[in-house]
Each structure stands twice: as C-alpha cells, then as structure tokens.
Amino acid sequence: MTTRAPQNRHARRFGLPVATALVMGNIIGGGIFLLPASVAPFGTISLVAFAILTAGAIALALVFGRLAERHPRTGGPYVYAREAFGDFAGFLAAWSYWITTWVSNAALAVAAVGYLDVLIPVQHSTAATIAAALLLQWLPALANLAGTRYVGAVQVVSTVLKFVPLLLVAVGGLFFFDTANLGPFQAGDHSAAGAVSASAAILLFSYLGVESAAVSAGEVKDPARNVGRATILGTAAAAGIYLLGTLSVFGTVAHDELVGSTAPFSDAVDSMFGGSWGGTVVALAALVSMVGALNGWTLLSAQTPYAAAKDGLFPKVFATKRRGVPTVGVLVTVILASLLTVYNYTAGSQRVFEVLVLVTTFTATVPYLLATAAQIHHLLSGRPDRVDGRRLVRDAVLAAAAFGFSMWLVAGSGYAAVYQGVLFLFAGVLVYAWMSARRNRAAETEESGTCAQSYSTSSVAGR
Template identity: 65%
Template structure:
C-alpha cells in the first residue's frame, strides 16, 4: 500500500486531475468585468449617502481614485506571480501560510455576499421610479430578491454568459452615465453644492468617514485578479484590465458625482433614494429623463450583481481546492462556474434582504456598506503585505533598482491606504466586521482538524 496523495491541506480528492481552466476572458471582457463590478450601485446611490458630509466627499473620491489605481497596479504585479483564480486568497496563503489565506478568503467571501445584499436593496430605489412601490415592503423585498436571483441564474449558465452580460451591461450604463457626467456639468448651479464640510467633525475625520463609505463604489478593482484562472494571458491581461477598468470607472465617478452635487440641492440630495434620476430631472425639467436614467441604473445594478456573484463563488472555490473551505465549494458545473458557491452567496444575500425589510431600511444599506469596507480591506491589506514580504525576501530575479523601488512604493502605499480605510469605517463597523471575521475561525479549526486527522490515521489508497 502507498501513502495518500494530498495537497498541503489534504483537500484534493483522489481521481483524475482537474481539467485546465477555461480561459474565456480576453482584455475586453476582463476590463468589462472590472468596470462592471466597480460601476454599479455605488455611482447611482452613494452621492446621496455621502451628501451629509458635504463636498469634502468629492475630495474623498479623488483620494479613493488614486488609491484604487495603486491597488490595481498591486494586483497586476501579484497576478504575474500567481496567475490563478482566487488571487486575494492565494497571495496571503503563499506568503504567510494557510491560516492567513483562510482569513483573507473568509473576509472577502463575507464582503461579497454582504455587498450583494446591499446592492440588491439599493436597486429598489430606482425600481420605485419606474414602478411606484408605494412603500409596500413585501413588494420591495420581492424586487430586491429578483434583482439578486436573475444574475445568479446567468451565473449558473456559465462563465461565457457572465462575460457576455458584463460587456453588454457595461456599455449600456457607461455611455449614458458619461453623457450625464459631461452634459450635466453645463447645468450646474454652484448654490446646490452646500458646505464643504457639513459633518460637524474635522475635515480629516469627514474625509476618512466619507471615503470609508465611498470605498463600496470601488470594490471590484480586484475582479480580474480574482478570476485570473479564466483570463487569457493573465500575466499581462490582469494588470492591464485592472488599471484600465479602474481609470475608466474613476473618471465616470468623479465627473458624475460633481454633476449630481451641482444639479440637486444639498438638502434634497441627502434625502434622495435615486440621486441620478433627480439630477437628470433637473437637467430636463421633467420626469422622462429621470425615468430613462432609472432604467439604466437598474440594468447597471443587475449587471454589477452578475459579476459580483461570480466573484463570490471564485474565492471559496480556490480555498476549497486547498481544503480551507467545505469541499462542495470546489465543485464546478458544466459552464465552468462553482455552482454551490453561487447558491450559497445568493441564499445568504436573500436572508439579509429579508432582515432589511423586517428590521427597517436604515439598518442595512449604510451599516452593511461600512462592514463591507472592513471585510473588503482585510484581503487588500494582506495582499499588500504579501507583496512587501516577497520584495523584502529578495526572491525576485534580476530586478532593476528602479523597478524594485516602484514596486515597494506601490505595495507600501496600498497597505497604508487599506489601513486608513479600515480606520475610517468607524468603531461599530470594525467591531461588527471583526465578529464576522472571527466567526470563520471555528470553520478553519474544523476543516484543518479533519484534514490533519485524516493524514495521521494511516488511511491509504489501493
């Protein structure tokens, strides 16, 4: 008899080796995936969410854009080292071991299904413009659930469908949003902007707090790195797609938010459930423009959910292959999508939607957005630390001093940026995020214990 052949965590089951991944995403599809995941509910909802802080939030957008580009450059470099699916899990695992990889995977997975629930809830505000829901909470919950499960069905059809939907939805929303962000600038009334700092806090405090909320609109910069196993020529494509998608999204965000702040009076904007629709109504002097932008907003959010649901399945898929998530997450359907991961994320998101419409609308979106800031920044922080570790270790071959200095600066600034955002999320979000994070430790202990027990029990293969 021979000893069992396993991975380090003992997760790979006996049998034929898994088939090579289907690399269906080219540069266009990968860039669309990044932009589609970034530009979604954030651009349509968050201008109203941060309006109470004042126009200091516009400065926060600039800072976030710079930070997001730094993260895109970081992920592009990391993808050259490990061009596989599950990037933000793989990098900490390879650098610091299984436990760090698990914490990154668990935190990111938590962020995805919490974020998906918040985005589905945000869709209701624009759906109400198209079909007045009259405050019917059961109907609103049904609309939110439909917005979540429709793209989940597209994911079950396979990655080729996901990539196609991302390209179509990205074009559909990018063109009219860019039109609003440019034409709207000519209709700005400077009296609408309101005070620079309306929070009552210091400028630095208001900047950090609004940036922590606005990070929700930039989540997705890592999309190409997370799906590197499905990207053609990932060593080159991931970095390019990440930077191009982030720059395009940042341009639309900044111009669009400036236009909304200048078109909608500050007091009205802070109370708005569909700020872009209100902005277009102000431009056209009627309601047809707001109706049109509401259609685009709903399509944008559903397209964003389409990409995020894929992302929610990719991280636990990579971890499950190493035995650090339950084995069912590693099962891939005929379409190349980990179906159980999609089902689990959609189901957990549906539970949060139900809680939102039983506990009250104000308890979900803002709170969950801040929790996603914490849970999203933990993998960013660990990935930046992994890059710093590899650079400090000196394992890279024939690196020019200028290139080494550049990579060190990018990694160090990415780490500092992620740390700053975690601090800006506030005590409550960090407290709740830590509880979500630590809730995963028993899962790790159980899976690792079973793996170690199997290896020490003398089980053999014939």
C-alpha cells in the same frame, strides 16, 4: 493516428484591451447610482475623498501588478496570501472576499429598490420593500443556476446599458451645473479629516473590482505584463466617470434634496430636462445595470468558495459545478444575502445601503491588507531575483502606501461596520478549524494506510 481534442470555442485568453474592460466593467457596478446621495451628508469635501481614493486604488493596482508577475495564476489576493503566509492566511483572504461579494449583493439590491421605486412605487411599506429587494436578488441567482450561457446573455445587455445613464449625467450635467446646488463644503458634525475618511469608506464600494484582472490572471495573456496595466487603466477610466458623474449630480440637484434622495441620477436628469421622463429612463437603465451587477457578482461569489474548496480550504460541497456554475455557492450566497437584507431592513436602520457598504469596506480590506503584506514580505525576504535597487525602493513605497491606505479605510468604516465585519470574520475561524481537523484526520488515515502497506510489503519480501 492521434485524435486532437476539440477546442472549446467558449474559452479564450484575453489581452490588454479586454482585461482593461473587465476591470472597468466590474468596478462600475450599481453602487455608483446611489453613492452621490450617500456621501452628500458630508458635503462637497467628499470629492476630495474621491481623489484620495483613486490614488490609493491605483497604488493597490500597482501592487497587484507586481504580485501577478510572480504568481500569474487565477485567485488574486487569495493566491498571494496563501503563497506568502500559508493556508490560514489564504483562507482568511478567501473568506473575507466571499463575505464581501454576498454582502455587496445585499447592498446592490437595496440600491436597486430605490430606482425600482421610480418606476413602480414599492417603498410605501417595509414588507413591500423587502419583497422587492429579495426578488432582485433571486432573479439573477436563478439565471446563474440556469447556466453560464444565460449569465453571459444578461451581462452583455446590462454592461451596455450601464454606461448610458452614467455618461448622460457625467457629461450632460456639466451644461446644467449650478454652484448654488453644491451646498456646504463640509456638512455635519465631522471634522475635515473625519469627513474625508468616512466618505472614502463609503466610496470604496464603488471601487470593488479593482482586483479583477489579478483574480483572473490565469486567463490573461502575458499576465506579468498585462495585469498591472489593465488594472491601472481600468481604475483610472472608472474613476474619471465616477468623479464627473458625482460632480454633475452635486451641481444639478439641490443639496437638501440630494441628502434624502433614493435615486440621485434620476433626480439629476429630471432637473436637467424637466418633467419625469428623463428620470424614468435613467431609473430603468440603472435598474438593468444593477441586476446585471448582481448577476455577475453572484457568479463571482460562488467561484471564490469553489476555488478554495478545490484547495481543501472550504467544504467540499462548494467544489461541485453544474452547467458551468458552482450551484451550491450560488444558493448559499443568495440565501445569506437575503437574510442580511431582511435583518438590516427590520433592525430599524434608516440608511441600510450605507450600513451594508461599510461592512463590505471592512471585509474587502482584509484580502487587500494580506496581499500588500505578502508584497512587503517578499521585498524584505532578500530574494536574489531583485537586482534593481530603484525598483525595490519604488515597490516598497507603493506597498507601504497601499497597506496604509487599506488601514485608513478600516478606520473610516466606523465602529458598527468593523463590529459586524469582525463577527463575520471570526465565524470563518470556526470553519477553518473544522476544515483543518478534517484534513489532519484524512492525512493520518492515509499515512496509516501507507505504513500498513509498507509493512505488508516488507514482510513478504523477508520470507
């Protein structure tokens, strides 16, 4: 008699609705709660950047959908780059994506401190601010170390609460809209093109997660069909909330006040209803949402080196799991994010959030560029599985647009962000050299053992 293994009730492949919710939920993290103030110095021209960014994100979504048709496996850009260009390109994609996740955690913690200050004044000194930011990073890390059960519980609550303040401001703010609050269309010393490019580079942080369905393709039902659709639907829905929310904040908070705001959504609700109760409620919901985002991104940042370690591209220690969580990845991630947070607060930067966001903009574009290059490589390789000429032209245009869009974002990140991002990237080259040398030694040892065994066998056979 054959005994069937019990089915894991916690494992289930999800269809289009859940895949769409995954994309939308990962895109709408915590950055949006501070981004209206971050782009306000550029003027309302930043809304143009939102529209361009949405179009570029959808182009990326379509490219990811095409790539998922050929490689319907978990990993997303990492898988695509490795399949097209080999281990080194795959490593760069994984390394850059990993950097993006833990630098994003540092940025989210900085944004969360601004809303925590609405509830409990913590920004009266640099030491108190740093302590609050570190606490907001370590609490989600401890939830991760406790196991996936607790990670899931935090995510359910935070996902529900994150939509409340966004919808309140996005929809309700239109009834209190005052054009006098908008300020200049183009502010600062930037040219029109420079302002659009720079604000788009900051806004990209709010679109991180567009690749979620592609990264999780192995868990999606019919990924060849559903990954692309889920990515487009989730991106478009998130973009609608973002655009309405930012427009409402621009129209309800005076421009001069918005430029210096650390909690723009709270300020918008205070302006809409008067007093401070509304802003307090929004600050509380935003804080819970950001802690939830930190909770999810902490796990994601640990899973990326875990996947690469399973393929031998990251140190083996990252491939260990306890209670369903890659514990080493969680610890390394939170330590690095904490060090980066302390550095940026003590380095004298007055706009810590923007600095961190721009670094993630650069590092996020590396796997995006490699993925779109993989698509272009496939299209130019003359594979016989492509017989539809119209689709070939359409895919080529989309891939070229997505690649150009990613390059444009790199340019908009600014010299400082590219400088820091390149340092992070080049540090990974040393890690790859170490891992490559270890693999070569292991292969030589295995080959020597095999040859010795073959010689011994042939000697015995010849007697």
